[in-house]
Amino acid sequence: MAFCDKEKQLIYDGYTCIDNKFFLNYLADAPEMCVKVYLLGLALSNSAGSDNSCETIAQKLDIDCDDVIASFQYWEELGLVHIINDAPQKVVYFTIRDSVSSLKKINPRKYAKFSKEVQALIEGRMVTTTEFNEYYLFLENTTFEPEALLAVIKYCVALKGSDIKYPYILTVANNELRKGNTSLAVVAERLNCQQKYDEDLKLVFKALNVTRKFEHFDRENYDKWTRELGFTQDVIVNVAKKCKTGGMSKLDALLCEYYKRGANSLKEIENYEEQKNRLYTLAKEINKTVGVYYQSLDMVVDEYVTNWLRKGFDDETLIAVAKYCFKSGIRTLNGLASVIDKLHKKGVTTLATLDTYLAEIAQKDELVKTVLNKCGLDRKVNSNDRLLYKTWTEKWFMPQDVIEFVAEKAAGTNAPLSYVNRILSDYKQNGVTTLIQAKQFKTKQAQSSAAATKALIGGREIERRSYTDEEINALFTALDETED
Numbered sequence: 001m002a003f004c005d006k007e008k009q010l011i012y013d014g015y016t017c018i019d020n021k022f023f024l025n026y027l028a029d030a031p032e033m034c035v036k037v038y039l040l041g042l043a044l045s046n047s048a049g050s051d052n053s054c055e056t057i058a059q060k061l062d063i064d065c066d067d068v069i070a071s072f073q074y075w076e077e078l079g080l081v082h083i084i085n086d087a088p089q090k091v092v093y094f095t096i097r098d099s100v101s102s103l104k105k106i107n108p109r110k111y112a113k114f115s116k117e118v119q120a121l122i123e124g125r126m127v128t129t130t131e132f133n134e135y136y137l138f139l140e141n142t143t144f145e146p147e148a149l150l151a152v153i154k155y156c157v158a159l160k161g162s163d164i165k166y167p168y169i170l171t172v173a174n175n176e177l178r179k180g181n182t183s184l185a186v187v188a189e190r191l192n193c194q195q196k197y198d199e200d201l202k203l204v205f206k207a208l209n210v211t212r213k214f215e216h217f218d219r220e221n222y223d224k225w226t227r228e229l230g231f232t233q234d235v236i237v238n239v240a241k242k243c244k245t246g247g248m249s250k251l252d253a254l255l256c257e258y259y260k261r262g263a264n265s266l267k268e269i270e271n272y273e274e275q276k277n278r279l280y281t282l283a284k285e286i287n288k289t290v291g292v293y294y295q296s297l298d299m300v301v302d303e304y305v306t307n308w309l310r311k312g313f314d315d316e317t318l319i320a321v322a323k324y325c326f327k328s329g330i331r332t333l334n335g336l337a338s339v340i341d342k343l344h345k346k347g348v349t350t351l352a353t354l355d356t357y358l359a360e361i362a363q364k365d366e367l368v369k370t371v372l373n374k375c376g377l378d379r380k381v382n383s384n385d386r387l388l389y390k391t392w393t394e395k396w397f398m399p400q401d402v403i404e405f406v407a408e409k410a411a412g413t414n415a416p417l418s419y420v421n422r423i424l425s426d427y428k429q430n431g432v433t434t435l436i437q438a439k440q441f442k443t444k445q446a447q448s449s450a451a452a453t454k455a456l457i458g459g460r461e462i463e464r465r466s467y468t469d470e471e472i473n474a475l476f477t478a479l480d481e482t483e484d
Helices: 020-025 032-044 054-061 065-077 108-121 129-141 146-160 166-178 184-195 198-208 216-228 233-241 247-260 266-290 298-310 315-327 333-345 351-374 383-395 400-410 416-429 435-440 469-481
Strands: 004-006 081-084 090-093
Touching (some): 032 054, 032 065, 054 065, 065 081, 129 146, 129 166, 146 184, 166 216, 184 216, 216 233, 216 247, 266 298, 298 333, 351 383, 383 416, 400 416, 400 435
Antiparallel strands (some): 081 090
């Protein structure tokens, strides 16, 4: 999946389009690294290849993936991008729209007391009219209490200092608003509660080898991991030690993955990772056997391997089926999946049942081959032959000796199989089901000797055997024809 994407209006081939509003309204105030990340990500969003990744941006700019995400969070606060926090994360670029602050003006007298307290909290600089107006608009358009917004401002100033930008403050406020927290009591309690995570976050940052200062989203993540997902500090730190690269974003992705898989303790995570390694090793071996290649095995594991194992197939059987498919010309995962589904419907999920099933099909082909020879046809068994034979034996209930008797009579005709089908159809309509009845039917001629073939499948154990490529192709082609 591409790391950076954008709205359709922004897609052009061969060059990167940058709206003039970016230069006029955003460039001057933006940190240098944030500008670099924004522009490089915008260029990469034209590509769906492996180069479109957080790692590529981090490598080209000589920073960590954590710094890349932090830069995009800056632009998300300004409404220029949106970060989709799935695993993996994805950044969607938006078209740059005119600021809503110019659409509605608020009488500052209404918020005179609020404005005075805001300036007191941000004492290191003068709060601009534009910034005040953004706060007024937020309060006018939401149910957020002015005192609650002051609590957010106080919290952000303590976290980032007086040079804190208003988009950051409003992002924190909007996060609380989305959670339904709009009153001073609730918002203040929430923010104060998050500050207590700082000592725990120090241990997490140390495990991640991250040296930057805490951000609000760091506290938000830790709150999510502990309160929503139920992870303990010990588990979080131990998982963090495994994140050699990727920083907090990689840690968040891992913890979310473990939560989805029901792995919350260190032991459960260890077991999950062992199972995960097995799944990815099996997926890689299946791909190699079938003759396909995927740079990422996530899709192969999630959409194919996991489902096959749930159906009762073991690793050895899946590899064996993949080998048979490759030999018979089935060389895609969809083709392999189709074969596995058919085998599952027949209860063939182990290597022993697979060998037995293939042996049964091979023996049936021998019976069909006998009929072809008696018709005077010296060729391989094909799909049409199997379908005809299935009709004669399973729908019309004709025994082998009757079929061979008619086949001998068909030898020398222009279309011997059509002849056999027509005669057997007559037998079916007239209740002829034995060799004696067949010899007496219509002509009433003297009986002629005919050797009946003995049953080839009778519940005995069938020894495993090897098959040529031609036999494998025939056996797997027969899967469709043996469906009920």
